Amino acid sequence: MDAQNLDWISVGKISDLPEGRVKTVTARTTSICLSHFDGQWAAMDNHCPHQGGPLGEGSIERGSDGKCWIRCPWHGWDFDPISGTPPGGHEDTGQKLYPLKIEAEEIFIGLEPEPERERTVSDVMAETMVNWGVKRVFGMVGHSNLGLAEALRNQVNKGALGYVGIRHEGAAAFAASAYGKLTGKPAACLTIAGPGATNLLTGLWDAKVDRAPVLALTGQVQTQVFGPGAFQDIDLKSAFEAVSRFSQPVLPSSNHAELMSLALKNALVERDVSNLIFPDDVQTIPSDAPARGPEGRLGRTDVSPAAADLEDAARMINEAKRPVIVLGYGAIEVREQIIAFAEKIGAPVMTTFKGKGLIPDTHQNAAGVLGRSGTPIASWFMNEADLIIALGSSFSNHTGIAPYKPIIQVDFERMQLGKFHAVTLPVWSELSAFCGSLMPKVGKAPGADDQIAENVERWQIWRDEKEMRLAEHRGQGIHSAALFKALTDVCPQDAVIPVDVGNNTYSFGRYFEPRGQRILMSGYLGSIGFALPAALGAWCATQDSDEFKGRKVISISGDGGFGQYAMEFTTAVKYGMNITHILLNNGELGKISKEQKAGEWPVWETSLTNPSFSAFARLCGGHGVRVTEADQLHDALSEAFAHKGPSLVEVMTDADLV
Known part of the structure; x- marks a missing residue:
């Protein structure tokens, strides 16, 4: 083909290949052996016809007659770089040659235009x-x-x-x-x-x-x-x-x-x-079949509550002196509607751990997280409640919803209703339809306790307790309460926060006060190592979804969890992901040590040998900082959040101060 009809593909600079050397280059998808010898340049098919050996990994050999040959590194077959033929000139075992030109010290290989690719x-x-x-x-x-x-x-x-x-x-x-x-x-x-x-x-x-x-x-x-x-x-x-x-x-x-x-x-x-x-063989079968889409394949999802269930629910709520709402992760799409419902009936709203952040802790009705990873505020209101309204919660044993109290449970999946034990009133309904239909029918019961005022008092008691815990210091690392207090202060309100599994997560549940952030976790599986890979997924969502566009992604783990997928930090660097990872480094699997002690087992094989994770982050091409004193936290976190790309804040923490 005429040179002017070729596609000329750049494969590098002449300075990339010294005299007397060969190398492999790729033009489009074609692998080529590029050679430089006696002031000449040549390009041939990179695959030796013997067993496909890469000629570009071979060498230039000079014969006794002074002629240059390209030698295959696998079995020593030789080829003339100018003609592509082996010694003896057998054309049927020769190599394909490609046109080559040099312009402004840049090397170009000429390839025929790509044919239109066959659809598969x-x-x-x-x-x-x-x-x-x-x-x-x-x-x-x-x-x-x-x-x-x-x-x-x-x-x-x-x-x-x-x-x-x-x-x-x-x-x-x-x-x-x-x-x-x-x-x-x-x-x-x-x-x-x-x-x-x-x-x-x-x-x-x-x-x-x-x-x-x-x-x-x-x-x-x-x-x-x-x-x-x-x-x-x-x-x-x-x-x-x-x-x-x-x-x-x-x-x-x-x-x-x-x-x-x-x-x-x-x-x-x-x-x-x-x-x-x-x-493998099916993937490339030619096909001219049309692609499909969701049109005509998905119906509406509205599920309205039965009229009798609405009447029973209204009666129970209007008679209750101390109703509470348990807000689960399943309520995420209708949280604003549920908060308005809670305001009307004067009910504290506690969340499951998976639902943490669905109501800001600054809201007057917010009572924090219920359960093992929760706050004493939520547990107090659970103990005092005379009616529990469970919305989007699946009644995990970690949550600790009291089964002996009157319960209204609402879910759009019938199998979730009364799944683990009987409830007083199971209601099959979409949550928005339930709250919307019930709003005109309910209000705060006459003579009901002022639980919102009580909530203010309970929060003050808990915040005073947290301040006292900040004074605890054994000289073996920072108290996790100090970290999550600092994070509460400086965390962007619209951040997406994937959290891991372990003591770091329990501390996050207790001490971090969400102001509108979205929390992600490995809820029912509870898989260590979740946080950093989840941050990759969350960052991609901030690129793909208008709802999350521009939000900061902040993942949290211990040293054990980070070690599971540490090399994914290089993935974040490769794609320029604006992620900050907060790593609590206590040198052990702290949650397991704690369980061993609680069960009166000896602490065994929970210690970890760690590198400097902040140095690791820098070696990977990201921002890394190590924090050893509580008064460094605000500046370290703020600096990491401001970094445009992957960053890691390594916080040296005390395994027993959680």
Whole structure:
């Protein structure tokens, strides 16, 4: 082809390759052996015809006649860099040569224009994903998902998808889970067959038990070697059966757009995990089938309460002298309506730990978190209550809702009503419909106690107690109460805060006073290591969703949790994620030590050997600071929050002061 009709692709500068050397370069997707010898430059196919050895990793060898040869590093085959032929001139074993030119000390390789790419099964399914509203994929590209990865790459290039390449597939699943918890919309996670797929399982279980929509896209070996035990061949459908609501292999005869539509419908409607298994050979099958979307596939979700239930609920509320509301994570979309309802009936609002932050602690009705990670304010009102109104709560044993008191429980899922024990009045309804229908029918009962005034007193008692705890100091690290007091003072009010598991989380529940921040956690699975991968997912949500646009992401963990996925800090650096990670470093698995002591066990194998995590953050290319004194906290946190990119605040804490 005429040189003017070629695409000239830059592969580097002449200074990149000294005289007498060869190297591998890539022009578009073509791997090329570039050579520089005797003042000449040449480019040939990089794959040796013997066994595909990379010629660019070989060497320039000069024969006895002074002629130069490129020698393959695997088995020593030689090729003339000018003609591409081996010694003896056998053209059938020679190498393809590529036109080369140098302009302004930059090297260009001439390639024929790319033909229009043939549409594949993977393209149909990737386009269907986009049509259903999937905006983000977390994953790792590998040998058994390359066809699917190419289809995703095309959508990324069109601006229809965002992609984050992670360091461990478990982080991809946690990131997708956090994304689903925050937005209510599914993100996808991409892996290869075998170990790549199984690495997803912990994060997918987190999504499943916390009801977050997630789409898992797993590569698989070729269909012809299913079963007999090929490399990385495991029964993925069985492996994912328990964790997914929908799991199917993608076969040549599948209705591919329909299969992806069903997977996403299950993820959205059931708020669960869907898994599609892509055999390697099926991914690249040509297809001209149309993509699909959600039109005509999703109905309205309104569930109104029965009239009799409304009358019974109104009577119970209007007669109660000390009603309280337990606000669970399931109420997140209607929290403002519920707060208005609480104001009308004069009820304190306590949240489950998963629901922390759904009502700001500065609100006059807010009574803090109920349960093991909670405040004495909430437990006091629970003890004094004569009616509990549970909205969006699933009655976890960690929450501690008193089962012996009169309870009105409202949920749009009938199986959640009275799931663990009988309640006085189970109401099947969407929460907004319940509160909206009940508002005209209820008010504060005559002679009811002034619980709002009591709430002010209880908060003062608790804040005085926290101030006294700040005085505790054993010279072995900062009190976690001091950290979370400082965080309360300087944290942006609209921040998204993924938290981990352990004493750091219990302290966060007790001491941090939310002012409107959104909290994310591994609720029912309680998986250590959740926070940092969740921060990746949350940051992506701030890029993809108008609701969360521009919000600061602040993740919190102990040293044990951070160590699980520490290298994902480099992922945050790679993509310029504006994330701050607060790391409580006490040199041990403090919660486990505490449990061993409480059970009168000896403390055993809970100590940790740690590097300087702040130095690690700097080595990764982020901002890192180490805090050893409480009076350094405000400045360290503020500086980290102001940093435009990934930052880490390492706080040296006392394992016993939680």
